[in-house]
Amino acid sequence: MNAPARSGGAPGAALLEVTGLRKYFPIRRGFFGKPAAWVRAVDGVSIQVRAGETLALVGESGSGKTTTGRCILRLLEPTSGSVRFDGVDLLALPPRAMRRMRRNIQVVFQDPYASLNPRLKIGTIVREPLEIHKVGANRRERDEMVAALLRRVGLDPAMMRRYPHEFSGGQRQRIGVARALALRPRLIVADEPVSALDVSVQAQVINLLIDLQEEYGLAYLFIAHDLAVVERIADRVAVMYLGRIVEVGSREEILKNPLHPYTRALLQAVPIPDPARTRARTVLRGDLPSPADPPPGCRFNTRCPEVIEVCRVDDPPLVEVSPGHWVACHLVPGTGSGRSGV
Amino acid sequence: MTRILEVANLATHFETPEGLVRAVDRVSFHVDEGETLGLVGESGCGKSITALSLLRLVPPPGRIVAGMIRYRETDLTALPEKEMRRYRGRHLALVFQEPTTALNPVFTVGYQIAEGLIVHKMMRRREALREAVRLMERVRIPDAARRAREYPHQMSGGMRQRVMIAMALACRPSVLIADEPTTALDVTIQAEILDLLRRLKDEYRLALILITHNLGIIAETADRIAVMYAGRIVEQAGTADLFRTPRHPYTEGLLKSVPRLGGPTAPAGGRKPRLPAIEGGVPDLAALPAGCAFHPRCPDVMDDCRSVEPLPLPLAGGADRNVACFKHHDVHGRPR
Numbered sequence: 001m002n003a004p005a006r007s008g009g010a011p012g013a014a015l016l017e018v019t020g021l022r023k024y025f026p027i028r029r030g031f032f033g034k035p036a037a038w039v040r041a042v043d044g045v046s047i048q049v050r051a052g053e054t055l056a057l058v059g060e061s062g063s064g065k066t067t068t069g070r071c072i073l074r075l076l077e078p079t080s081g082s083v084r085f086d087g088v089d090l091l092a093l094p095p096r097a098m099r100r101m102r103r104n105i106q107v108v109f110q111d112p113y114a115s116l117n118p119r120l121k122i123g124t125i126v127r128e129p130l131e132i133h134k135v136g137a138n139r140r141e142r143d144e145m146v147a148a149l150l151r152r153v154g155l156d157p158a159m160m161r162r163y164p165h166e167f168s169g170g171q172r173q174r175i176g177v178a179r180a181l182a183l184r185p186r187l188i189v190a191d192e193p194v195s196a197l198d199v200s201v202q203a204q205v206i207n208l209l210i211d212l213q214e215e216y217g218l219a220y221l222f223i224a225h226d227l228a229v230v231e232r233i234a235d236r237v238a239v240m241y242l243g244r245i246v247e248v249g250s251r252e253e254i255l256k257n258p259l260h261p262y263t264r265a266l267l268q269a270v271p272i273p274d275p276a277r278t279r280a281r282t283v284l285r286g287d288l289p290s291p292a293d294p295p296p297g298c299r300f301n302t303r304c305p306e307v308i309e310v311c312r313v314d315d316p317p318l319v320e321v322s323p324g325h326w327v328a329c330h331l332v333p334g335t336g337s338g339r340s341g342v
Numbered sequence: 343m344t345r346i347l348e349v350a351n352l353a354t355h356f357e358t359p360e361g362l363v364r365a366v367d368r369v370s371f372h373v374d375e376g377e378t379l380g381l382v383g384e385s386g387c388g389k390s391i392t393a394l395s396l397l398r399l400v401p402p403p404g405r406i407v408a409g410m411i412r413y414r415e416t417d418l419t420a421l422p423e424k425e426m427r428r429y430r431g432r433h434l435a436l437v438f439q440e441p442t443t444a445l446n447p448v449f450t451v452g453y454q455i456a457e458g459l460i461v462h463k464m465m466r467r468r469e470a471l472r473e474a475v476r477l478m479e480r481v482r483i484p485d486a487a488r489r490a491r492e493y494p495h496q497m498s499g500g501m502r503q504r505v506m507i508a509m510a511l512a513c514r515p516s517v518l519i520a521d522e523p524t525t526a527l528d529v530t531i532q533a534e535i536l537d538l539l540r541r542l543k544d545e546y547r548l549a550l551i552l553i554t555h556n557l558g559i560i561a562e563t564a565d566r567i568a569v570m571y572a573g574r575i576v577e578q579a580g581t582a583d584l585f586r587t588p589r590h591p592y593t594e595g596l597l598k599s600v601p602r603l604g605g606p607t608a609p610a611g612g613r614k615p616r617l618p619a620i621e622g623g624v625p626d627l628a629a630l631p632a633g634c635a636f637h638p639r640c641p642d643v644m645d646d647c648r649s650v651e652p653l654p655l656p657l658a659g660g661a662d663r664n665v666a667c668f669k670h671h672d673v674h675g676r677p678r
Contacts, residue, residue, distance in 0.1 A: 060528035060529065060530065061528055168623040168624070169385075169623075170623050171623065198384040198385055198555070198623070198624055199384055199555055199557070199596060199599065199600055200384060200595065200596055200599055200619070200620040200623075200624070201619075201623055201624070202599070202600075202601075203599035203600070203601070203617035203618070203619035203620070204619040204620075204621075206601070206617055207616045207617055207619055210614050210616065211616075214613065225528070225529065226529075226601075227529075227603060228558075228600070228601040228602050228603050228605070229601050231601065231603055231604075231605065231607060232601045232605065232607070232614065232615075232617065233614065251607065252607070255603070265530055266529065266530060267603065268533075269529045269530045269532065269533040270529060270558065270603055271532075271533075271536070271556065271558030271559045271561065271562045272558050272561065272562070272602055272603060272604075273557035273558045273560070273561045273585070273597065273600055273602050274561055274585060274602065275561045275562070275581045275582050275585050276582070276585070276586070281533065283530075283533050283534050283537055284530045284533070284534070285534070287498040287500055287501070287531070288498075288528070
């Protein structure tokens with residue numbers, strides 16, 4: 001088992017509890033052939049999101065962060081593992097019950113250009129979830145709700161009758177947020193919600209997400225690669241590498257006291273917009289290995305600047321090194337393997 | 343230091359059914375040997391069209407309608423197309439954002455690097471291929487001799503971008519224009535590529551024009567910075583000066599709105615601090631506001647800004663610094 005059942009939180013407090021999540025994609029030879037191999041996109045991920053908090057799921061392309069988000073939403077069926085929302089096992093729910101459950105869990109996608117149906121007016125797009133879940137007595141009442149939602153995300157309700165192409169990227173992302181908000185969910189899975197936006201517009205959307213969280217007590221699973229954005233919005237941070245969580249902890253701990261060499265390299269790689277601040281940087285060599293053929297031992301060992309012998313053989317478990325701070329690395333004292341105690 | 347490239351009052355316009363798009367307008371800058379100029383701006387600000395204009399590769403209906411691009415002693419805008427071809431790749435080279443689309447999928451990467459040498463340097467094929475392997479070693483592609491025989495799809499994004507850089511450097515150009523060279527890459531790979539570009543710039547004494555939207559990359563890589571907004575350069579300054587004392591309200595807003603690691607965070611149990619955002623969005627180039635294009639979003643807007651377009655003028659007391667804003671000059675160009 002790579003990860004213990006509960007990493008980074010007290011039991012019972014979690015709104016979302018993901019345990020041992022796996023998603024393998026088959027690589028087939030020929031159209032009907034048996035799978036020749038498996039891409040282990042998500043390979044034993046356990047995370048928790050508490051009510052009203054933001055957990056940032058951080059990683060580079062190929063880390064499995066987006067696949068994790070999609071499995072939680074059941075937009076993809078996980079290979080194994082469990083996803084519990086408010087104590088209910090989502091993977092065991094029949095489709096109808098799952099649809100009802102979706103009121104509580106909404107999603108905001110990365111690309112505001114691709115995620116809104118270009119043939120529908122904005123009003124229709126935001127009203128749709130209300131209609132599906134039969135919220136509001138009639139059309140007029142729903143339209144009033146839509147107007148209030150648009151106003152809340154900083155758009156003019158008169159824009160209801162316009163089409164997505166008439167809006168800028170930032171405005172479209174606001175529309176996406178309004179749609180996600182319509183059913184008053186308790187959790188929003190936000191997959192890179194600001195990374196496609198212009199720099200000057202990013203800040204507006206980040207602020208909006210923080211405002212809404214305070215106002216409605218929303219929890220976010222915030223999937224992102226930009227650590228500077230994560231620092232502004234996250235309460236806790238989980239770092240993924242090749243399908244695994246390698247480190248998880250509070251924002252302060254992860255950003256100020258990163259323990260995993262990958263987390264450290266990731267933080268050092270972020271260019272800082274301040275020429276007065278020069279800093280040491282360990283530049284990682286080599287590319288991300290293929291998730292179809294992950295290296296034996298620690299998955300990071302092929303790029304790790306601090307690799308030791310045991311890393312190539314043993315897969316380090318995720319271990320709690322201080323309250324709420326979990327790391328999977330042989331070099332970290334107290335992990336009970338490798339050079340523990342050094 | 344030798345001035346390699348000087349651009350003065352460059353204007354590149356597009357005649358479209360929606361109207362005249364002034365993608366690049368009255369743009370002036372220069373780059374010296376061994377220097378990095380950062381061209382920074384958001385989508386649609388004209389930074390990529392500026393890059394294409396320098397090589398005279400603007401796609402139709404775009405056209406350079408005014409200005410001068412002086413490379414050493416030659417005004418490139420005045421050259422016949424046939425002459426211009428001798429400069430592209432050989433004297434001025436370009437690295438794009440997306441290495442996947444810029445490479446030809448049916449040729450080996452070694453051959454693609456060698457091609458420029460065969461065309462521009464009249465090298466024989468075998469000699470050019472050997473040189474290609476040497477170039478791949480220079481851009482730190484491990485196992486270069488073997489990888490030279492690979493096709494682009496067999497390589498990762500980071501490796502493909504190295505191939506692009508090797509291709510660009512093959513003919514030892516004096517000017518390298520890198521247009522968002524790391525935007526498609528992961529942050530750890532990005533760090534490697536930027537590190538490589540910095541080293542190669544010194545090794546080859548390149549005049550490097552680095553185009554990006556990322557202020558962190560600019561801060562760490564550029565010697566001087568030109569900030570573009572809506573087709574104009576609104577401010578130009580040395581990197582340290584620009585970040586320490588931004589003079590244009592857009593530059594100021596942009597610097598404040600970007601989250602940076604180590605910035606303010608919430609006190610335990612307290613509210614998360616908000617980012618100081620610039621209101622509104624980037625304007626449509628086909629329907630620019632009158633006067634200063636930034637005025638509808640500007641916190642310091644004055645009457646003149648709504649009707650008169652400010653020109654980039656030297657800042658009093660600031661060597662090699664200019665700004666296009668009525669906060670610093672009046673409508674007659676007199677310093678305030």
